[in-house]
Amino acid sequence: MLKGHSKCNIRSRFALSVKARCIAELKAARKKLQGDIITLKKVMVNVISTIILCFNGYCGTSCAKYSYVCAGTNRQAKKFMPNNVKVKMVDSDxxxxxxxxxMVLGPAALDATKLLTTTQKCEAANRSYQAVNPKSVTFSRNCVGRIHGQVYKLNNGYANSVIAKTMELHANLTQGSKVIKQLAYEDRNDLNRKRTSATIKARALRARTRNYRYKLHEELHYGKGISDPKPDFEGLPHLKHHKYA
Incomplete structure (x- = not known):
């Protein structure tokens, strides 16, 4: 399946399509089943078989019955793949x-990822910890307090965490003061930024940009050493006795 050096780009796009399909199926199933891990394990058995049939060109009844993201129109299988490429799989494939x-939808994988903590979420949390506790500085006295404060901020928001911490220190903020207004302004900006990145328009823009990049990569045909022009040593007589070209 997709053998040969010329199919390298197609193989990469096929892998991305499979990955995107798995993540989409998992998220949609979790949302519909409300995170019931036991039921999720049962339905994913049929989902895996359905994905294989869908990518093999048999997208129809099975997708409409078992898939959570494909209605049987063969659109999900072509998420990253070119329209003129057909995948033919044998039993070994x-x-x-x-x-x-x-590896993504199996029972062991579902147990390990039941909280949907992706690598990006973990790295984002680590970066937020480094903002208050950088590696270049040793906070031996208040390291634990800094980390706990940052965790509280991530869970409750910037404004609520600041107000709660000031109340614990008996330094209550006056309602309607400039500090309260600034906290509300910062919290509102953070919420708007998160909402904007999650809108359908923003996601569609990212998808169009991604597809455009893959289209450019697909049209690029370049072989290093083959299509490069040979150097001209006519104006360099001291190099003529060497066979550089």
Whole structure:
């Protein structure tokens, strides 16, 4: 399946399509089943078989019955793949694809990722910790307090965390003061930024940009050493006795 050096780009796009399909199925199933991990394990058995059939060109009844994101119109299988490419899988290819799908949708993987904590979320939390406790400075006295304060801020928001901490220190803020207005302003800006990045318009823009980049990469045909022009040593007589070209 997709063998050869010329299919390298297609293989990468196929892998991205499979990954995107797995994540979409998992998120949609979790939302519909309300995070019931036991039921999720049961339905993912049919979902894995459905994804294999869908990418193999048999998108229809199985997708409409078992899939949470594909209605049987073959659109999900073409998320990153070019329209003129058809994937033909034999039994061994289907077995390998099933093993790959089970790495994300299998029972063991579902147990390990039941909280939906992706690598990006973990790295974002680590960066927020470094903002208050950088590696270049040793806060031996209040390191634990800094981390706990940052965790409270991540869970409750900037304004609420500041007000709660000032109340614990018996330094209550006056209602309607400039400090309260500034806290509300910062909290409102942070909320608007998160809402904007999650809107359908913003996600569609990111998808169009991603597809445009892949289209450019698909049209790029370059072989280093083959299509490069040969250097001209006519004006350099002292290099003529060397076979650089």
């Amino acid at each position: 289907q077995h390998v694809l099933r093993k790959c799908l089970e």
